[in-house]
Amino acid sequence: MHEAPVFLPSGQKVGPYVIERVLGHGANGIAYLAHDKTLDRKVVLKEHYPQELCTRDADSHCLIPLDEDTEHIFAESVNQFIREARLIASLEHPSIIKIHRVFSLSPTTCFYVMPLLEGGTLRDVIHSGKRIPPSSIISWLQALVSALDCLNRNHIVHLDIKPGNILFTKEGQPVLADFGTASQRPLHGMVNVLAHSAYSAPELFTENAAPDIRADQYSLAACFYELATTCLWKTISEEIGDAQAQELLKSLAQKEKTLASITPYLIQNLSINRDDRSPSPEAWLSGMSHALHRERLHKLRHRILAVAGATLITGGALTWGLYETGLLTQEVQKTPEDILVEKLLQEPEIEHFNRASREFHDYYSRMFLNLAQKKESSTRKTLETIAAAKSTDELEQIKQSWRKQQQLDNMTLLAAERLYAIKGKKLAQQYNHLASPAWLRQWEQRNSDSIDARIHYPLSQSLLQRIFPHPLHNPSYLSESRLRINAASSKIIHALEKKNQEFGIYKTTYPDGTPRNPSIFDKMNLKISEQQCSLFQIELI
Template structure:
């Protein structure tokens, strides 16, 4: 007789102790004491099996519907903060008092969410809800059973996935989110562990509305639905302005993780200092897609993509404009005249009271929040300022601006401040140092020579150099399936993400494979001329290149088959074409640490010659300049002269001038001294008698002065 496995819900022979399909041990106890015992029944219809997963809000089991005869997933409402299950019991034990009320309120939300999601049976990206029921003093949702893996499991195994696949997954997630957002449901917990990919590739969003189940104002369960790297800043606030944009941020952060393999910096950290690296720093990605994702990951809601539909539309768009929101500055006191007078009157009253109580003296010349302690200054905002302007603004603020790095940026143009180490408004020591990073602008790349390369090899190289190929087909001199021409000349410097038109050869019409052709000697011939000549005999030249110190660039070095060999029309001769001396592009090492500069030079086959110099505005140990300009083409092995900052030049202390007494001729009549000289006694210090005179009268009453100062605030 067959029995059903509580691990996979498949049937197997009764005399087996382990399921032959999944290995589950028959009669195995539940994973935790508070989990339901495998084999339990719900509503006389659903068999409860092993645990699929559990957290602070509940437990999910594999199940079997004995009426419809199919596998299901059963989610049990079991918030550990409010209830538990005693061993060997099926009913829950709910804690009494306020927690009981919170348990019941949360359960109602649990069921309400399920009922609303049950309306999305036609939405492929949402797990289908079959049934809701109350039993064992709690509630259950019976839903579609999925076979596959979570996105988190996939990323744990693979590290990261390709951009195209990630975009497809993201679009499926956004489609599901758009559907639920339209009826007012917000997920609040989009992350790789809540995105499921079935065996047939269907993407499903799990655990909708998890945040709604937490009802305690002090609930520890919040940690479950606040996931560092994926949770936007508004979810950290108890009354944050949450909406579709909340899920948009999390979805974009999930995409970031998919393609880079790195969990993005937490939104709270980014709100203080945003150092999130663009995706293009990790992988090649179309600029419009990267911009769409970065817009969706804006920390501030004002600049963030507002809806799942808008995000999806931008992902598909050819061009997307980057949205940057300036950081909101603290109110420094631009008040209306009426408010100034009210504050002034209050300040006067407080001042009089304090003076009368002999507690403090009212000497403030402005609002307390605006006071800056002696010897300190507030840090100005230098982001997006030109380098020289930033240095001057720092000088005006009595701070020394020092550059310590240069980084690529798609938003901040080159030679402007990309970020500053100390946040605007921070109090720092007078004449202290403010370290900044300078933007290198959009990362540049160099267009390779793709002529004669097969499309598969071209696509791999495009990814390496950060270009986007736009392929078309036409007749050409090169073998069919290879590049016959390219829209941008080889070795041209362009922005990463630039689209490169590439013509793929269809060959030429004509040619008779029964006609023989004698292979000529093509060595030392110009490749273009030889290819043009051979196509007249319907023979293609398959071109590869190699560097040569002796053969000029573009000249054929060798061929196969050898001269004199008989071949047929439409066949191919392989030729090796000289690329001339090996040349490399000088990297930009300005404002890099010396170790990083040396590493960049070595990566490009170059050596460095180190010099030192003082610099007021480049941090010590950082490269101030290089003699060979970045991007210049030089022979491999060349030497690049660079200068390393020693920091500001030390101020030389002038040696104290020795004062020489003027020589005075001794008087002729002076008799020699017979006794040693004794120093004259130092007169005792005199103490001035205490004055009884009052200080000169002030020309302005202190209270009036404070009122005037308050009225001057702007």
């Protein structure tokens, strides 16, 4: 049982921010409302505060480990907090919380800065008891499933989606927040996590859970089940089972016809067995979009037929018009821009570029993630060797061997990045050529008879993304591999330092030159030369 957190007091200065009050706290952190003195605005500060690992020093207000046993684990949790905050900050999605800045007051006291969203939370909406229009429910769900798709493409699982962690902007845009328990999902291996929310997927209630994005899909579906039915979702107590949830949602779909197109996907993603859920957020989003499109066509067709019957239009002119527009045959009338995109995608040069771009990213994503996996595998073996070391000489040999391997790994990574840059430059040149007004004008002249839309230069970003669906630069796998490799190196450094301490060898100073622990040297009363003193220092590796 860990102690309650010690909050920073109101008025406390944290860098350029002044704490106003506590907004909330959980097992891994505290959220404060703060005032940004530099930009004169309200912000939210999230402090990394794992209660089972640390406490707050009364004098400095900085966090310190609870004891020597938790020191290494706490240090690693701080590194993980910073790495994942930076990764989330790199994501660009309107329904994922923005992280403006990550900073530290000390090596163990870290914060990140978020905007203050004043539209309340999904929990507030549910507890208000107000009827939410089905169109709003559908719009919110689509936005958040799209956010999950963004997380999935960057190998991130949130692991704590619940109504209190879904915020709203003033304009009513839902935003997924509180990534305190988020984890980078490894392509292979386990992530240890213990479910702690009534909205958590069943597979998370095991000690050695291996969660993927389908766990987040379950949690999101549970939140919207509660929003749509106004019935509390209680997975833990099993007061609402899988079958009962299906019956309630089917009953709701009969009352609210507009929700009939999304309820099958809520039911699917509430499945106890994760293999029965949508295989990915992209599949969930695509299925909902097609269902909603069919529903709109169905309504429009019946509306036009009703008007035709009421006005008794003769000669079949209206019926012929309906067939021409595709409304009676459920065909989608394509816009001139849709036809333009289709024609361009069939152009051999663009088709060849898109295929090369896709193969480029497939190849290099596998290469960089394989480098990270090999580094993690060698790190595990090195950690075992360090733990088994019996003498300082043996430890020194391990350190020297690891340094050589570290140099080799760095050279391999740099070579891979260099090769990536060279190949990517060739693709960039080809892209600039195909997206240039000169090439597009020539293509437009050659195909003027088969297209109805004029091309406006320069092309909009949305149109370019449709023509070139594979991004020219995809830094997510580059940053992920770098983060994982650096994390592996950090583990070795901590293990070497801890082992040196077991042998009685300590760093004599902090990086700023102050004594690390002067009392140790006072008690030992050693009179040694500067050359000998160097033996008592662990170099930064």
